[in-house]
Amino acid sequence: MNFDPFTLVIIILYALVLILIGNWASKKIHNTEDYILAGRSLGFWVFTILMVASVCSGMTLVGVSGFGFTSGWPGIWEQLAVPLAASFAIIVFGVKLHYIGKTSGYMTVEDYFAQRFESPRAIRGVTALSGIIVSLIYLVGQYTAISIVLVWLFDIDHRIALIIAAIIITLYTVIGGLYAVSWTTLIQGGILIVGVLIMAPIVIISAGGLEHINTVMSGIDPNLVAPYFPTAYASYAYCTPEFLFSFVVMLTIGLACAPHVVNNVLAAKEDKFFKWAPLVAFMIYLVVMFLVKFVGFAVRVLVEEGKLVLPSTVNAQDFAFMYGVEYAVPNMLIWAFFAVIVLAAVMSTTDRLMLTIGTMFSWDIYKNLINPNASDRQVLRLSQASVVIVAIVSIILALNPPEMLAFLIWLGIGVMLATFAVPFLAGLYWRRATKEGAIASVLTGLFASGIFGYYYQYIAKLPMHFSIYALACAIIAMIVVSLLTPKNSEEVLDKTMTGFFIQPKELKK
DSSP states (O other): OOOHHHHHHHHHHHHHHHHHEEEEEEEEOSSHHHHHHGOOOOOOOHHHHHHHHHHTIIIIIIIHHHHHHHHGGTTTTTTHHHHHHHHHHIIIIIHHHHHHHHHHHHHHHHHHHHHHOOOOOOHHHHHHHHHHHHHHHHHHHHHHHHHHHHHHHOOOOHHHHHHHHHHHHHHHHHHOOOOHHHHHHHHHHHHHHHHHHHHHHHHHHHHHHHHHHHHHHHHHHHHHSSSSSSSSSSSTTOOOHHHHHHHHHHIIIHTTHHHHHHGGGGGGGGHHHHHHHHHHHHHHHHHHHHHHHHHHHHHHHHHHHTTTTOOOOOGGGGGGGHHHHHHHHHOOHHHHHHHHHHHHHHHHHHHHHHHHHHHIIIIIIIIIIIIITOOHHHHHHHHHHHHHHHHHHHHHHHHOOOHHHHHHHHHHHHHHHHHHHHHHHHHHHHHTHHHHHHHHHHHHHHHHHHHHIIIIIIIIOSOOOOHHHHHHHHHHHHHHHHHHHOOOHHHHHHHOOOSOOSSSSHHHH
């Protein structure tokens, strides 16, 4: 895209609006709870869109379209799994955690782990440190996505793009905490939804419509219009039945138990939101995801027919949606507003991740492990400082982008699955799960992810995503160690609503 002053003005205005929201939100912050949980005051639509945006990430416009460009219809199952993640988090984790968190005063999910497993230090420290590691991996993917957008917009160096993005997001996140993140996300989510509903059909039509798109794709490879690839016979043909099974599990449960997603349920204002929020979140994101995937198909056809040329970079397919809009709507004004749409998609998860990492460090590690006497003001200031440090570290790690953004995002989600799924599910629903079992499962999942991930990436491809093997190891560790160690007290199990049910009895009345 050629540099356009009008586009620059639009982006600057957009950034200023976000920073002004942060300034407005700062006036609502009187203590750490206000900063971390927005005073537990999020209304239905702010909470629901925040859940959607937290699972949305840089994958939505950049990665999903790139994945569709590369693998065609066999990757369509992603469009069910990711929207399901938001619903899974709200139903399976959210209903219980919100109720227990409100009555017990949880600030983070690590507070839950500390109470449920009767371990105020060990399990909190292990889960907080693990959460920072896996969130940082995921955050690098988000900054990579933002960089891709800014490079396309202004034809600037990748490193400069990262710095610009970090400054904008860090400013309003540091100033306004979750109040700023949630309200900017409501605006960003609205921009994303409306933008995709308008832009995606235009790109699809410009490529000749779905029927023509499918015809051209089947000419490239008949399996590109099949529900899966029969075998991994090519570098793009990794969506085999075995891989897809692991893929759906990873995306649905892995994203659902991600710290930056689960923590949102503690900020909802009312219990009644959990009745309709899962369905609303699923339907909104389902439509957006399918349209973006179809755009990836459309751009693949445009490139195949010689009507469009993607940039000569290792991650060229990640530019699919942006170049598709350029081709379909050759109008600078439209490009400028589309740039805001793309930035809204990738920023809406980035800010939440930064706040989550800062919170885990300031509240869970510093306040609860290092300095229990720290004042509320000290914790608040450290949380803000941590957000700045996280931005700097993320920029450094994102300097060398991967060949395909989707793989970096999946890496982060996969490690989240192996690390947090077992302690969350076992803690909430299995009364025999113990502190020792939880610690063993977290550490086993984290280290097994590194081992299987390294093997998958550098030695030999595995039939399924590496995180599934790490998840299996974490499950075994939880069961074996829990059965060999003393059970938690019945009083704590009752207080934390542990058992094979979703809705606490108090809410059923």
